[in-house]
Every structure is written in structure tokens, then in C-alpha cells.
Amino acid sequence: MIIGIKDGIKLVGVIIVCFCAVFVCTFFLNFYFDAIAVSGEVSIEMRPLYDAQLATAQLVCAIAGGFLSVIAVVMLVFYIKLFIDGNAKRFGLLKAMGYSSAKISLAFWVFGLAVFAGALAGLCVGYAVMPVIYDALTVDGLDIAIGFHAWLPVALVLAPTGCFCAFACGYARFALRRNAVIMLKGGSGVTRVKKVSTNAVQFLTDMRRGVLRSKKSAVFFVAFACFCFSAMVQMGLSMRDLGSVTMGVIIFIIGVVLSVVAMIMAVTTVVNGNLRNIALMRAFGYSQKERAVAVLAGYIPFAVSGFAVGTVYQYALLKIMVSVIFADIGQTLEYSFDVPIFFVTLAAFVAAYATAMFVYVRKINAVSVRSAMLQD
Amino acid sequence: MITARDVYKSYGATQVLNGVSVDVADGELAVILGASGSGKSTLLSVLSGLERADKGSVVCDGRELSSLTEKQLTEFRRRTVGFVFQQYYLLGHLSVESNVRLGADLVGNKNFRDEIAAVGLADKLKAKPSELSGGEQQRVCIARALAKQPRVLFLDEPTGALDEATGRSVLDYILKLKAERGFTAVMVTHNRNIAETADKVITVNSGLVTDVTQVALPKNAYEIGW
Numbered sequence: 001m002i003i004g005i006k007d008g009i010k011l012v013g014v015i016i017v018c019f020c021a022v023f024v025c026t027f028f029l030n031f032y033f034d035a036i037a038v039s040g041e042v043s044i045e046m047r048p049l050y051d052a053q054l055a056t057a058q059l060v061c062a063i064a065g066g067f068l069s070v071i072a073v074v075m076l077v078f079y080i081k082l083f084i085d086g087n088a089k090r091f092g093l094l095k096a097m098g099y100s101s102a103k104i105s106l107a108f109w110v111f112g113l114a115v116f117a118g119a120l121a122g123l124c125v126g127y128a129v130m131p132v133i134y135d136a137l138t139v140d141g142l143d144i145a146i147g148f149h150a151w152l153p154v155a156l157v158l159a160p161t162g163c164f165c166a167f168a169c170g171y172a173r174f175a176l177r178r179n180a181v182i183m184l185k186g187g188s189g190v191t192r193v194k195k196v197s198t199n200a201v202q203f204l205t206d207m208r209r210g211v212l213r214s215k216k217s218a219v220f221f222v223a224f225a226c227f228c229f230s231a232m233v234q235m236g237l238s239m240r241d242l243g244s245v246t247m248g249v250i251i252f253i254i255g256v257v258l259s260v261v262a263m264i265m266a267v268t269t270v271v272n273g274n275l276r277n278i279a280l281m282r283a284f285g286y287s288q289k290e291r292a293v294a295v296l297a298g299y300i301p302f303a304v305s306g307f308a309v310g311t312v313y314q315y316a317l318l319k320i321m322v323s324v325i326f327a328d329i330g331q332t333l334e335y336s337f338d339v340p341i342f343f344v345t346l347a348a349f350v351a352a353y354a355t356a357m358f359v360y361v362r363k364i365n366a367v368s369v370r371s372a373m374l375q376d
Numbered sequence: 377m378i379t380a381r382d383v384y385k386s387y388g389a390t391q392v393l394n395g396v397s398v399d400v401a402d403g404e405l406a407v408i409l410g411a412s413g414s415g416k417s418t419l420l421s422v423l424s425g426l427e428r429a430d431k432g433s434v435v436c437d438g439r440e441l442s443s444l445t446e447k448q449l450t451e452f453r454r455r456t457v458g459f460v461f462q463q464y465y466l467l468g469h470l471s472v473e474s475n476v477r478l479g480a481d482l483v484g485n486k487n488f489r490d491e492i493a494a495v496g497l498a499d500k501l502k503a504k505p506s507e508l509s510g511g512e513q514q515r516v517c518i519a520r521a522l523a524k525q526p527r528v529l530f531l532d533e534p535t536g537a538l539d540e541a542t543g544r545s546v547l548d549y550i551l552k553l554k555a556e557r558g559f560t561a562v563m564v565t566h567n568r569n570i571a572e573t574a575d576k577v578i579t580v581n582s583g584l585v586t587d588v589t590q591v592a593l594p595k596n597a598y599e600i601g602w
């Protein structure tokens with residue numbers, strides 16, 4: 001077997017994202033269809049609240065399902081690329097021995113297992129908390145019983161698993177189109193035409209750029225983590241003022257979980273991918289600060305941009321939601337940008353970012369020169 | 377330049393160095409010879425301040441390494457030592473030029489291109505390590521180490537991964553540059569022939585120095601067997 005089952009289910013990030021998506025979709029979809037079934041019994045007085053509940057369910061499913069599955073796809077791509085880079089020698093050897101890229105890529109179906117694991121767990125937990133959610137969402141005087149919809153497990157677990165398995169193989173096929181010999185030497189194997197800079201940059205600057213360039217996906221995840229944190233935490237907190245506490249809490253928690261996972265994933269891969277470079281810089285006498293700056297400082301602008309975009313995004317989304325969706329169902333709500341929440345979130349963000357950097361600087365400092373050198 | 381006395385070093389339960397004493401004079405090329413697993417690389421990393429000895433004293437360039445703080449030790453490596461590793465350890469995502477700047481920028485050496493030319497790679501400035509042959513990669517490592525103008529150069533089996541012709545040419549570069557610049561060098565090898573190019577041969581066996589020979593007339597890279 002080219003890739004072990006273990007490699008497939010190690011994708012904690014994908015598991016968590018799928019868990020969140022399916023968890024949320026399970027009870028909201030279930031609720032939505034149970035509520036639709038009793039629509040005949042809804043009286044005139046109940047109607048606005050009933051419609052609002054349905055709209056909420058739809059919106060949350062669309063956000064959680066749509067948004068999170070895109071994230072899962074991106075994460076999967078990220079993992080597969082990393083996996084191929086990290087095992088370039090192994091795959092180079094296989095190719096050199098005569099395996100075709102297509103044949104090797106078939107082994108990548110195991111990465112779909114992470115989706116299965118996350119989705120299944122999400123489904124189970126979603127069913128488990130369903131009574132509580134129904135209680136929270138219930139419209140007074142209307143009895144919505146929990147029904148079981150057999151197509152839910154199929155649509156939320158089996159179908160995504162199948163799609164992701166196929167996607168993993170397809171992407172791997174694409175990512176493996178590299179020169180076998182260069183892969184054997186541990187290079188990325190993709191030769192790009194790059195403009196040759198004539199002005200000499202300092203080594204530390206070049207190293208910082210090189211780290212960014214070699215781990216582009218990490219740039220995305222750092223920005224994404226900060227975006228998620230900024231957008232979903234602010235949105236979650238504002239939601240309370242808009243009278244939808246349950247939804248606010250869900251968004252808040254998903255935001256925190258997603259951003260923490262994405263951040264840990266990004267920074268861990270950056271640091272682990274550079275262990276030897278860090279050790280080498282240490283051997284040559286670069287100080288702890290220089291080592292940390294060379295590897296991590298390049299990400300700060302992306303983190304700040306992610307945060308800024310997230311703030312604007314959540315503001316726009318809430319504005320649209322308030323003016324379109326709630327207006328539709330005849331409720332008038334005022335929403336304006338919440339300055340205190342912005343500063344609270346910003347402070348939490350800076351504190352979290354500083355803590356993360358501190359932890360990783362410690363980790364970078366602990367990289368012993370010889371142990372890193374002796375790897376493989 | 378280097379004086380080590382009764383150096384002990386262990387990794388967990390494995391006792392690697394059992395009271396090693398060595399002396400390397402200024403400008404000398406000392407070769408450490410020994411079987412695989414005898415502790416050569418460990419000795420090299422203790423002498424160069426990459427790692428600390430458990431016990432004993434190592435004085436390198438007038439400084440007692442065991443008394444230095446972690447910060448001072450970093451500073452010491454920065455100012456004093458250069459490394460060439462058996463497995464190259466080039467930064468795969470950076471060009472030859474940038475890899476050499478890793479060393480050069482530490483000491484503000486603006487002539488890093490001359491260092492690359494000195495090892496015969498002037499036409500490969502922008503190449504990536506994966507586009508170079510093994511011998512060329514090792515020469516980049518030598519240029520990188522020398523670019524920081526070290527007072528002592530440590531080399532761990534610099535020709536270990538190379539064939540005879542490439543190995544000889546790399547060795548030749550090392551000897552030539554050493555003669556030109558007069559730094560001190562400590563080189564690990566398990567190839568007895570290479571030892572004939574040294575001023576001093578230190579034989580290590582099971583973590584002990586079993587023999588020290590001063591060589592009267594060191595040979596050059598093309599006079600020795602391989």
C-alpha cells in the first residue's frame with residue numbers, strides 16, 4: 001500500500017471542519033424539514049416567528065454547508081500537496097520505478113476517510129443534541145416533533161465522502177505531474193520561470209520570502225484563520241443584539257474552533273517544514289530572534305489583512321441579512337457597526353496571535369541542531 | 377586554537393565520548409579518523425559548540441565553551457566557526473547565491489559572489505540546489521561556510537557522499553582555500569587516504585582518542601589513494 005490508512009485519518013483540520021459543517025447542517029436541516037411538514041398548523045400570530053426560524057435554518061445551513069465545504073476542499077488540497085512534498089523522494093522513487101502518476105494517485109482515496117470520520121461524528125453529535133436545539137427553536141404553541149430523514153446520512157456523510165475521495169485522487173493526479181528525478185532529489189519538481197532579481201537582497205529578507213513562497217498555502221491559512229476569527233467572533237457577538245442567541249453562539253464557537261485549527265495547522269507546517277533550516281541558522285550563529293523573524297514574521301501582514309477583511313465582511317453580511325432577510329419577514333431591526341465588539345475582538349486577536357508566536361518561538365528555540373540534522 | 381580535555385558526552389544511556397582530549401594548533405588541518413559510530417560527529421559538534429559536553433573542558437579560540445551562556449554560544453558560532461555537513465543541508469527553496477548569503481550576511485561579507493567563484497560555481501548563482509550535482513552542492517556548502525570568514529572550519533565527511541573524481545575536486549578546493557586563507561580546519565572522515573592530506577591525524581575508537589599522528593609532509597588531493 002502506497003499510503004497508509006493512518007495518513008488518511010490524520011487530517012485533523014479536515015475532520016474538524018467536516019464535523020462542524022455536518023453537525024450544524026444535521027439539526028438545522030432536520031428541523032427545517034420537520035417544520036415544513038407542519039406548516040399547515042401555523043396560525044397567523046405564529047407566522048412571523050415561524051418564518052424567521054425557517055429563514056435562520058436555511059441561512060445557517062447555507063453558510064455552514066457552503067462555506068465550510070469550500071474550506072474542507074482547500075484544506076484537503078493543502079494536505080495532499082504537503083504530503084506529496086514531504087514524501088517527494090518516495091513518490092519520485094515510485095515514478096522512477098515505472099508507476100504512472102495515475103496509478104499512484106489512486107492511492108490518495110484514503111484522504112477522503114477524514115471527511116467520512118468528521119462527517120459521521122458530526123452527524124452523530126448533531127442527532128444527540130437535536131432535542132436541545134428543538135427546544136431552543138420551538139415556536140410557542142406549535143409542536144414540532146423530531147422526525148428521522150433517512151436521506152440525511154446519505155447526503156451529509158456518504159455523498160461528501162465519495163466526492164472527496166474522488167477529488168483527492170484527481171488532485172493528486174494533478175499534483176504528481178512532476179519530474180521524477182527532481183522529486184527524488186527532494187526538490188519540488190515544478191520548474192517555474194521566475195524573474196531573476198538583480199538587486200541583492202539580504203539573506204534574512206530572502207529567507208523570509210522563500211519561506212512564504214515555499215508554503216503559499218500556509219499564507220492562505222494564516223489569512224483565513226484571522227479572517228474567520230475576526231468575522232465570526234464579531235458576527236457571533238453582534239448576533240446577540242439581533243436577538244438570535246443560539247445562532248450567535250454557534251457562529252462564535254465555529255469561528256474560534258476554525259481559526260485556532262487553521263492557525264495551528266499553518267504555523268506547525270511552516271515550522272516543521274523549516275526545522276532543518278532553523279537548525280542550520282542556529283548552527284551558523286543566527287540568534288533566536290533572527291530565526292523566528294526569518295520563519296514567521298513574513299506572515300504578519302497577511303494576518304492583519306485577514307482580520308481587516310473579516311471585519312468588513314461580517315459588517316456587510318449582517319447589514320445585508322438585516323435589510324433583506326429580516327425585512328422580508330416583516331421584522332424591523334437596526335444594525336450598525338459595533339465598535340466595542342470590534343475592539344474586544346481586536347484585543348483578543350492580538351493576544352492570541354502574540355501567544356501563538358511566543359509558543360512557536362520557544363519551539364523554534366528548542367530545535368536542537370543535531371537532531372534536526374540527523375533526520376532521515 | 378582548540379584544546380579539549382577529558383570530554384564526556386552521552387545521549388540518554390549511550391555513552392558516546394569517554395574522556396576525549398585533543399589539541400589543534402592555529403592554522404592546522406586536523407583529520408578525525410574512526411569507524412562508523414565511534415563518535416566522530418559527536419566530537420565535532422562538541423568542539424564546535426553545536427552541543428555542550430557533559431563533562432570536561434573545550435577551549436576554542438580562547439573561549440571556554442562550557443562557561444558560555446546559550447546566547448554567548450550562538451555569538452561564538454557566529455563569529456568563529458563554519459560548518460560543512462556530510463548531507464549538504466542546503467536551503468532547497470533558495471538559490472545558490474542566497475544559500476551562500478546565509479553565511480555572508482552574518483559577518484557583513486559583501487563579496488559572497490567571490491566565494492561562489494572560488495569554488496568554481498560562478499555560473500550557477502541562480503540555480504536551486506536540486507538542479508546541482510552532488511559535488512556542486514557540497515561546494516556550495518563550502519562557499520557558504522567560508523563566506524562567514526570563520527576562524528575554524530568544521531567539516532563532517534565532506535566527501536562522504538561523493539565519488540572519487542568529485543571527492544578529489546571538493547577536497548582540492550578545501551585544501552586550496554585553506555592554504556590561501558589560513559583558517560584552522562577540523563575534518564571528520566573514515567577514509568584513511570584522506571588523512572594523508574592532514575597536518576595531524578586523530579584516531580577515535582569507541583569514544584576515546586587512540587592515536588594522534590603529526591604528518592610531516594601532507595599530500596595534496598591528487599597524490600593520495602582513494
Ligand SMILES: Nc1ncnc2c1ncn2[C@@H]1O[C@H](COP(=O)(O)OP(=O)(O)OP(=O)(O)O)[C@@H](O)[C@H]1O
Nearest residue numbers: 387390392410411412413414415416417418419566
Ligand atoms: N542524538 C542521539 N541520540 C542517541 N544516540 C546518539 C545520538 N547521536 C549519536 N548517537 C550515538 O552515538 C554514537 C556515535 O555517533 P556519531 O554520530 O558521533 O558517530 P560517527 O563516528 O560520526 O559515525 P559515522 O561515521 O557513521 O557518522 C552512535 O552509536 C550513535 O548511535
Ligand SMILES: [Mg+2]
Nearest residue numbers: 416417418532
Ligand atoms: Mg558521523
